[in-house]
């Protein structure tokens with residue numbers, strides 16, 4: 001690919017002195033020092049423990065296993081220390097953009113959906129409506145919204161068409177009254193805001209809008225695909241007749257062309273895209289869908305900035321685009337903002353994060369830390385990209401448009417003349433010069449050409465260009481590719497949060513999501529995309545690379561945590577120890593480590609404004625996830641590497657809370673037969689290891705206690721190195737039982753709160769095998 005020299009200046013920033021629309025804020029000196037000292041203290045304790053083990057004192061196989069695991073924990077501690085060393089935050093001031101309103105770049109907003117059952121069309125419709133109603137100067141000319149439907153569902157297409165016509169009233173309503181939440185389901189789930197005594201007109205409009213939304217929601221919920229096709233057969237939905245989800249040509253529908261059917265100031269174009277699918281062809285899940293949307297939007301509107309959100313992540317702050325512009329235009333050099341990521345937030349969040357998937361502490365501590373290096377990871381949704389960076393072009397490089405490069409452009413982007421032409425202004429990097437094309441409807445054929453499933457053959461799409469293939473976590477991998485080219489990224493933290501989505505609830509859904517993430521992350525480590533290569537041979541900074549390794553290291557934790565978790569029960573069962581005795585002076589090291597590590601992570605949650613319960617839930621879920629989802633992910637990838645299986649993107653089910661707004665109960669309380677915060681189970685193998693570990697630890701504590709009570713009775717005085725177990729081993733097992741308490745309760749629970757007997761049976765078998773193993777040793 002074209003190698004470019006780095007020149008300063010350039011980019012979208014102006015040279016005149018202007019009020020800066022963003023400000024970089026570092027953590028106060030005192031607090032930064034305190035965190036560093038605390039982190040170093042934990043690290044020193046780990047090193048002390050390792051030194052003690054290396055210097056003898058115990059011995060035996062268990063000590064060696066413990067040494068290896070603790071060495072790994074020390075590596076993790078070091079990586080974390082590196083990442084969290086100098087945290088940074090950006091504050092944005094959209095008002096300071098006032099004098100540039102005419103120059104703000106066009107934005108293409110890309111939304112993906114994949115399954116009309118797991119992702120009900122009404123959820124997607126709310127996301128799309130919230131995007132169409134965003135505040136932006138000349139929104140009708142500068143914004144366009146594209147929805148990719150991998151489900152190829154006429155119901156989704158119909159829902160979006162209805163949404164477009166609802167938007168003709170909804171968008172002006174939002175603008176007129178400065179509506180705060182522009183996803184109608186959420187807006188209408190509470191009583192109308194009080195605007196003052198004179199707002200009779202507002203109340204009237206509000207009631208009318210709510211009524212219209214309820215009708216829309218009902219229409220969408222009541223359509224089924226079959227009757228839609230029968231009713232409209234041959235008509236508008238004819239293209240969906242006789243198609244299979246995995247085998248169909250491209251369907252593209254311009255549902256709203258602002259240049260044709262304009263009302264008032266207008267609102268963004270809306271385009272429905274269902275890319276071509278063929279059974280023999282690999283489609284690369286979301287990454288493939290995003291690449292098609294990139295090309296379709298390129299030949300239609302070609303905005304230099306691209307916003308990407310999942311179908312359930314609605315815009316929650318009407319000024320989201322303006323805040324993003326503060327970060328995209330607010331630096332003098334484009335290199336600083338290759339992309340702008342919004343921390344994921346969840347609108348229906350259960351109290352205290354019972355499933356450990358709200359990621360709040362992750363974003364506030366780790367990602368802000370990384371922001372002090374090269375910048376946050378790309379998290380898949382709520383992200384503003386420069387099209388140029390997505391095209392694999394390094395910052396401040398604009399020489400790919402010369403005629404000598406024509407061949408190169410073709411191999412990179414493919415054969416479409418329209419697409420090749422569209423890359424020129426993008427690569428030049430001038431955000432304001434790229435005027436969106438007016439005639440969207442006239443571009444459908446060009447768009448179909450670039451959505452064909454063999455368009456990418458022989459091009460750089462999926463590697464050097466676009467979303468990167470080869471991992472189920474295409475997001476972090478694509479972000480890494482961008483950082484590797486030398487770009488930096490920023491985190492956009494606003495109040496209220498720019499986007500809100502839904503987090504999976506319950507054991508099976510949460511663990512499936514964690515498993516998919518870990519599978520994707522592990523796929524990256526064992527591939528040529530490993531960031532260590534990028535740091536060695538390209539422009540990924542070393543410390544940023546170490547930051548990536550923290551996240552990629554999640555699945556690698558599994559074997560170590562599993563072994564470490566087995567040490568306690570093994571020692572209690574075989575009458576050995578892997579920790580110093582309470583009477584020995586070495587005991588103070590693991591004791592202090594246990595206290596200080598937990599105090600440190602507890603303080604992190606407190607500093608993020610989270611409760612003690614949230615800390616505990618996350619700690620507990622990390623232990624559970626490590627030996628369930630992470631473990632299975634590692635096995636899946638190993639099987640894939642051996643060519644025995646494929647990894648599959650299992651879409652998270654999005655609960656349809658976007659239905660007709662509930663009357664009366666507007667506190668958002670979720671009711672239903674299962675209590676939402678409690679762990680639920682199904683017969684998936686992911687539950688077997690933790691169930692087995694929970695059983696094993698309970699048994700081990702029992703055996704150990706029995707031995708203490710009747711000490712010496714019939715114990716053969718085996719001279720085990722390190723001696724019999726002490727308080728340390730009991731604490732380890734007890735702590736694990738506490739962490740696995742949802743499973744301990746699940747052993748006796750009923751319905752979905754109980755662990756299915758098939759899982760219990762398999763877990764008991766595993767436990768029995770372990771007991772036999774212990775007797776042999």
Ligand SMILES: O=c1ccn([C@@H]2O[C@H](COP(=O)(O)OP(=O)(O)O[C@H]3O[C@H](CO)[C@@H](O)[C@H](O)[C@H]3O)[C@@H](O)[C@H]2O)c(=O)[nH]1
Nearest residue numbers: 112113114150285286289310311380381472473649651652
């Ligand atoms: O074949 C597919 C599969 C998924 N998707 C879309 O991908 C998005 C994310 O899927 P979801 O099931 O919601 O996964 P999450 O774990 O919630 O998503 C996070 O993690 C994913 C990587 O595992 C990223 O792609 C997402 O952006 C990120 O929000 C959704 O909009 C889907 O419609 C597709 O378009 N095509």
Ligand SMILES: [Mn+2]
Nearest residue numbers: 310312502652
């Ligand atoms: Mn999701």
